[in-house]
Amino acid sequence: MTAAPADSPSDQSGQSVPSAQDEVVDLLVELIRINTSNPTNPERPAAEWVAAKLAEVGVESQIIEAAPGRASTVARIEGADSSRPPLLIHGHLDVVPADAGEWSVDPFAGEIRDDYVWGRGAIDMKDMDAMTLALVREWQRTGRKPPRDIVLAFVSDEEAGGRQGAHYLVDNHADLFADCTEAISEVGGFSISLSEDARVYLIQTAEKGIHWLRLLASAPPGHGSMRHEQNAVTNLARAVSRIGDHDWPIVITDTVKATVEGLAALTGRDVDAADPDSWLPMLGGAARMIGATIRNTANPTMLEAGYKVNVIPGRAEASIDTRFLPGQEEQMLAVLDELMGPGIIRETIVSDIAVETQFEGALVDAMSAALRAEDSGAHALPFLMSGGTDAKSFSTLGMKCFGFSPLRMPADLDFMSLFHGIDERVPVEGLKFGVRVLDRLLADC
Missing domain, CATH: 3.40.630.10 (Zn peptidases)
Structure with a gap:
C-alpha cells in the first residue's frame, strides 16, 4: 500500500x-x-x-x-x-x-x-x-x-x-x-452514505448514449380564421405528447445489475434489480440520476412554430432529448418512429455512442484500494x-x-x-x- x-x-x-x-x-x-x-x-x-x-x-x-x-x-x-x-x-x-x-x-x-x-x-x-x-x-x-x-x-x-x-x-x-x-x-468516485460507518463510492463504468432529434411537421399554411383539416402545429403536438407520455420498459444492463448486487451484499437486503423501488432509495440523492439508467428516455425540450397569431404556419419543429442504454439505440428509434406517426420527419441534431466497460482489472483494484486507504468505510461499486x-x-x-x-x-x-x-x-x-x-x-x- x-x-x-x-x-x-x-x-x-x-x-x-x-x-x-x-x-x-x-x-x-x-x-x-x-x-x-x-x-x-x-x-x-x-x-x-x-x-x-x-x-x-x-x-x-x-x-x-x-x-x-x-x-x-x-x-x-x-x-x-x-x-x-x-x-x-x-x-x-x-x-x-x-x-x-x-x-x-x-x-x-x-x-x-x-x-x-x-x-x-x-x-x-x-x-x-x-x-x-x-x-x-x-x-x-x-x-x-x-x-x-x-x-x-x-x-x-x-x-x-x-x-x-x-x-x-x-x-x-x-x-x-x-x-x-x-x-x-x-x-x-463520489460517496453516498449508507450509514455512519459505510459509504458507497460509485465509479462510472458506463453511460447512456445520446441521440438528440428534431421533429418536423408540415402542412399547408393559411389564415387563422378559417377551418383547416391539416395543421402542422397540432400534428406535431400530438406526436410530442405521445413521445413525452410514453412509458419506456425497464431494461437492466450488466452494470446496473452489478450495482444492485453490490448494494444487496453491503446492506444484507434481498433486492431485485427489476424492482427499482427495492433498491433506488438506498442511493439517496443519486437515485434520480441512476433511476434514469434502467430504461431508455425521450424528453421533449423545445417547440418552435409560427410568426403571427392569425397565421397558421406551414411548418413546426420540436426537439427531443433521447438517451439510450448500451445496445438499445436501434430499438429506441424504432419505437419513436411508431410514436411519431405519419407525416412527421425526424432529423438527428447530435448523436453519440453509449459506453460500457467491465468493473475489473488492476486500475479498478487501485481505485478501490485508494478509497479504502482514506476512508475505512469505503465500498466501491460500478454504475x-x-x-x-x-x-x-x-x-x-x-x-x-x-x-x-x-x-x-x-x-x-x-x-x-x-x-x-x-x-x-x-x-x-x-x-x-x-x-x-x-x-x-x-x-x-
Whole structure:
C-alpha cells in the first residue's frame, strides 16, 4: 500500500514546497473565475492558464484549437516505466451558463463560504481539473514520478457534445493518445452514505448514449380564421405528447445489475434489480440520476412554430432529448418512429455512442484500494450514468474509460442536484480528500 501523502513535501534540495492539498482550493478558485460558459465564453483563457500552471513546474504542454478560442491543453508526464501504456486523465474546461440572479453568490467569483468552494464548475468539473493540476505540480516539485506515463487533456466543449473538444482531438490528434489504454475523468468516485460507518463510492463504468432529434411537421399554411383539416402545429403536438407520455420498459444492463448486487451484499437486503423501488432509495440523492439508467428516455425540450397569431404556419419543429442504454439505440428509434406517426420527419441534431466497460482489472483494484486507504468505510461499486462525458470520444481509441473524480461528500448534501444546478459548490475537505485518493491511485497504477 502506498504511504499517505506527505503534509509538508520537500523538493530535492530539502526545501519545503506547497502540497497539493495546500494548492487545490486556490487553483479551483482561480479556474472558476475564468468564465468559460459554453458557447459564449471560449475556453482559450482557461487553456492558457492550465498551460502556465504546468510550465511553472517544468511540464511542457500544447494548446490545440478546434476553432478560434475553442482550445484544449494536452501534456504528457514521464513515468518510471515509459514502456507501459499510459493512463489518460481528462477533464473539460467549459461549463454551462449560470444566471447570477438565481444564485446566493456570484457564480464566477469562486467564493469560499461555510467550508465550501462555490461557483459554476465547482463540481462539473473544474474540481477534478484543479485536483489533477495540484497533484501534478506537487509531484513535479518533489521529483516523484508515476509508475507509468500520464497523459493530461484539459479539453473544450464537453458541455455541448465535445465536437470542438474531445471529438476534435480524437479525430485530428489521435497520436497524442494512441498508446493510452485506460482513462479516468468526471462523475465517479463520489460517496453516498449508507450509514455512519459505510459509504458507497460509485465509479462510472458506463453511460447512456445520446441521440438528440428534431421533429418536423408540415402542412399547408393559411389564415387563422378559417377551418383547416391539416395543421402542422397540432400534428406535431400530438406526436410530442405521445413521445413525452410514453412509458419506456425497464431494461437492466450488466452494470446496473452489478450495482444492485453490490448494494444487496453491503446492506444484507434481498433486492431485485427489476424492482427499482427495492433498491433506488438506498442511493439517496443519486437515485434520480441512476433511476434514469434502467430504461431508455425521450424528453421533449423545445417547440418552435409560427410568426403571427392569425397565421397558421406551414411548418413546426420540436426537439427531443433521447438517451439510450448500451445496445438499445436501434430499438429506441424504432419505437419513436411508431410514436411519431405519419407525416412527421425526424432529423438527428447530435448523436453519440453509449459506453460500457467491465468493473475489473488492476486500475479498478487501485481505485478501490485508494478509497479504502482514506476512508475505512469505503465500498466501491460500478454504475451507469444517465448523462454523457468525453469518455464517448476517448473510448473510440480503445481505452477503458472510468468516471473517477473522488470526493467524500457530507451525508446530507444532495450532490447530484449540483450538476448544472444553482449554488453549485464543493466541500473544501472533499477536495483535499480527492487529492489524497488520486495521489495514492497514481502511485499504484
